[in-house]
Amino acid sequence: MRGGLERSWTGTPPPPPSIGGMLEIRGLTRRFGDRTAVDDIAMTVPSGELVGFVGGNGAGKSTTMRMVMGVLEPDAGQIRWNGAPVTPADRRRFGYMPEERGLYPKQPVLAQLVYLGRLQGLDAGRARRSAQELLERFDLAARGGDKLESLSLGNQQRVQIAAAVIADPRLLVLDEPFSGLDPTAVDSMAELLQDHAARGAGVLFSSHQLDLVERLCDRLVVLHAGRVVAAGTVEELRTSAGVRHRLRTGSDASWVRGLGWLQVDDVHEGSAVVRLADPEDSDRLLREAAGRGRVYELSTVVPTLAEVFREVAA
Template sequence: MSDLEVRDLTRVFASGDTPRRAVDGVSFTATSGLLTGFVGGNGAGKTTTMRMIMGVLAITSGEVLFDGAPVTRNDRREFGYMPEERGLYPKQPVLEQLVYLARLRGIDAPAARREVLEHLDRLGLGGRAKDHVEKLSLGNQQRVQIIAAVMGQPKALVLDEPFSGLDPAAVDAMADLLREHTRRGVPVLFSSHQLDLVERLCERLVILGGGRVLADGTPDDLRAKGVTRHRLVLSGDAGFVRGVPGVLAVDVDGASALVEVHDDDAANRLLAAALDRGAVHEFSPVRPTLAQIYREVTA
């Protein structure tokens, strides 16, 4: 079991008289056996970071480590990579193309054919093996691309937007496939703009913005650092919460309110004021979603 680690990774692009720092001292670890979600807006530096990890793009400064040592060309040959620009040949049949790509990774022809057919059946493409790639929908092309990345028991997976364009059933099948690799101890790093999906799948999250890491940790770690809110549900109108010291009313709708409570004293004042007005049906913490955490750290 080996971690994939990025240390102080930086990439500067020459742009006229003003160089542009696309990635600025990024450090994080894609831990072995875990799904790590890599999220950030357009231009945050995700794709550039992944390209440097894979050696597709030169590193200005910093380093990439695998199993505690600087990553080598041989290491990268055993990584599965799904680039932002899909690398399929549109006029080649699916089966023929995947077998060819598997053989480039050192798998003999019979074994490659067996593995490809197994993956095609599993991802619902068993009947499309002889079709040219260009005849497939974008979602099905995406499934073929992920098969190309996972062939041959890779030691690490680096996937740029692997779930883009997939329907819910395909997302579930893809997630099951990736979890099989994490159970082998493989570190899986994938980027996505689908925050609800990342929240559902990932054991670790890295949030990037402006080429820098803004937050890094497990979902529970990140939630603990976020603003804690409480839901208050009463038998009467909840508008009074706006006037309670130490309480910020985020949203008030009739008998219910979403509030931020600054401290325990403020919480006690709020409950006392609520009980003076009638029954309290609910006063409970609301766990922030990944989308809320993302908005907070990128604001």
């Protein structure tokens, strides 16, 4: 070590130091003419967490990400990093993958990764080592000398994410990073994002693949018509959607529609999905059903993330 004695490590190596920080968005608003694309939203991306940004087309996800990265100026609100307004110097330590992919199609893959790494402050040797390691990780080491346009779209996507992470960013902002990837590439990408989060980087990414978001993310932010309509962990969002029960009987279950103390979501022949105002009403429902014939099932239904999304974004 510089300025001291060399020390050897005989146990489990300590984890690398945290490289992240806290991104805070407060009251962020952006208008395009008469249309408000982002409307007074607030959210955080803590160090070491993967945050999924979910919403339909036109919900305002890409516009929000562009404002975080300084591509667009907000009309109102604040973007803060570690408690202070974000600066250009802060943004140089952010990794960004835009919706419109931004690499050079006619340039060799390795050369442009090294160039982008140097733009982000790496020296030539470190930039080359980092680029080669990333290409090996994505099974592209043999294609480093090829022009980007000669690669398949999925492999171009791999190079794009390599460009975003090459300088070990403190925050990753990724717009649809899994789009167009095959299952193997999705797994590699997911592992890469988890590795960066484990080292302390915050990760904000948008995706329409809700099953993937549900599997990867520590928390989610759901955007609809430019506003945050739900936020929290997957479990918190599921709980907020309300507990449902599925009843299966040996006869037509449409009689549940006549019970004023529950809400009916669906009835199909001998099956019904209902919501109870009080969990203890499950016994009451069971007695009602048993008095009308055979009961095959009364169970709790856990809503999927897709069902939660459809409900809050309706």
